[in-house]
Amino acid sequence: xxxxxxxxxxxxxxxxxxxxxxxxxxxxxxxxxxxxxxxxxxxxxxxxxxxxxxxxxxxxxxxxxxxxxxxxxxxxxxxxxxxxxxxxxxxxxxxxxxxxxxxxxxxxxxxxxxxxxxxxxxxxxxxxxxxxxxxxxxxxxxxxxxxxxxxxxxxxxxxxxxxxxxxxxxxxxxxxxxxxxxxxxxxxxxxxxxxxxxxxxxxxxxxxxxxxxxxxxxxxxxxxxxxxxxxxxxxxxxxxxxxxxxxxxxxxxxxxxxxxxxxxxxxxxxxxxxxxxxxxxxxxxxxxxxxxxxxxxxxxxxxxxxxxxxxxxxxxxxxxxxxxxxxxxxxxx
Numbered sequence: 268x269x270x271x272x273x274x275x276x277x278x279x280x281x282x283x284x285x286x287x288x289x290x291x292x293x294x295x296x297x298x299x300x301x302x303x304x305x306x307x308x309x310x311x312x313x314x315x316x317x318x319x320x321x322x323x324x325x326x327x328x329x330x331x332x333x334x335x336x337x338x339x340x341x342x343x344x345x346x347x348x349x350x351x352x353x354x355x356x357x358x359x360x361x362x363x364x365x366x367x368x369x370x371x372x373x374x375x376x377x378x379x380x381x382x383x384x385x386x387x388x389x390x391x392x393x394x395x396x397x398x399x400x401x402x403x404x405x406x407x408x409x410x411x412x413x414x415x416x417x418x419x420x421x422x423x424x425x426x427x428x429x430x431x432x433x434x435x436x437x438x439x440x441x442x443x444x445x446x447x448x449x450x451x452x453x454x455x456x457x458x459x460x461x462x463x464x465x466x467x468x469x470x471x472x473x474x475x476x477x478x479x480x481x482x483x484x485x486x487x488x489x490x491x492x493x494x495x496x497x498x499x500x501x502x503x504x505x506x507x508x509x510x511x512x513x514x515x516x517x518x519x520x521x522x523x524x525x526x527x528x529x530x531x532x533x534x535x536x537x538x539x540x541x542x543x544x545x546x547x548x549x550x551x552x553x554x555x556x557x558x559x560x561x562x563x564x565x566x567x568x569x570x571x572x573x574x575x576x577x578x579x580x581x582x583x584x585x586x587x588x589x590x591x592x593x594x595x596x597x598x599x600x
Contacts, residue, residue, distance in 0.1 A: 351383025
């Protein structure tokens with residue numbers, strides 16, 4: 268990849284990736300590769316990367332692969348990213364990790380971020396109190412219950428609140444990293460990094476975690492049956508009353524149960540499922556927007572446009588243009 272000369276020279280930045288026993292290896296590998304490639308793209312290699320842990324030495328990931336780490340230092344880093352893993356969502360394992368996080372953050376680290384359930388570590392350290400944050404869709408309700416002072420955004424790819432960044436699971440860590448790289452060295456470096464990673468140029472942080480409802484497994488059979496009914500009947504009018512009949516509950520009981528098990532209202536869930544299906548069709552071909560809107564249950568293209576903006580942050584026409592542009596970029600690699 269051709270090197271890019273950053274204007275005024277590229278300052279050196281220490282980027283620390285914090286892991287612990289049982290961390291998710293892909294939470295680490297995606298962001299680590301992004302910062303490596305970005306550093307190689309800029310004359311002077313501005314990113315110094317450090318994989319760190321509480322004690323240093325070999326740390327075993329959830330899949331059994333061991334990573335050699337440095338002991339986390341007391342001095343500030345430029346950026347500290349905390350990985351996810353089963354231990355980070357377990358309250359009994361959070362205290363010592365989070366206490367060390369507070370100590371490092373107090374030293375003036377410029378940016379602190381988490382990937383997936385790493386948000387639990389930031390929250391346990393008090394760093395998310397009163398802030399917007401996200402995590403993997405499967406754990407958002409748990410994060411909100413365990414840390415009620417956090418403003419959990421349940422369906423975002425990543426969030427930024429001041430100098431604290433949080434992301435959803437695995438691939439969302441790449442989106443977060445590309446956003447940081449763009450902040451540091453501009454869109455050209457971020458775009459070049461995405462191309463080398465063979466991914467679409469980063470998704471906006473406000474984009475929903477589209478697989479959330481498609482893969483959701485509620486606790487009760489009733490709500491599972493309703494989700495199946497939604498997916499199979501998107502073109503129909505899916506009122507709360509109709510869905511409540513499917514669940515054999517009153518509308519009020521159904522609304523409470525659905526929200527408790529999915530974290531969504533029935534109306535929002537229907538809208539998101541329609542947008543998810545419509546987005547795939549918008550990206551994949553030249554099918555008229557009007558036909559797509561009708562096929563997935565939107566009354567007209569304008570209503571679909573407004574739903575796209577609410578859920579994704581972009582109208583269907585923009586999504587189609589971006590998909591075409593990214594496809595062209597990938598074909599050049």
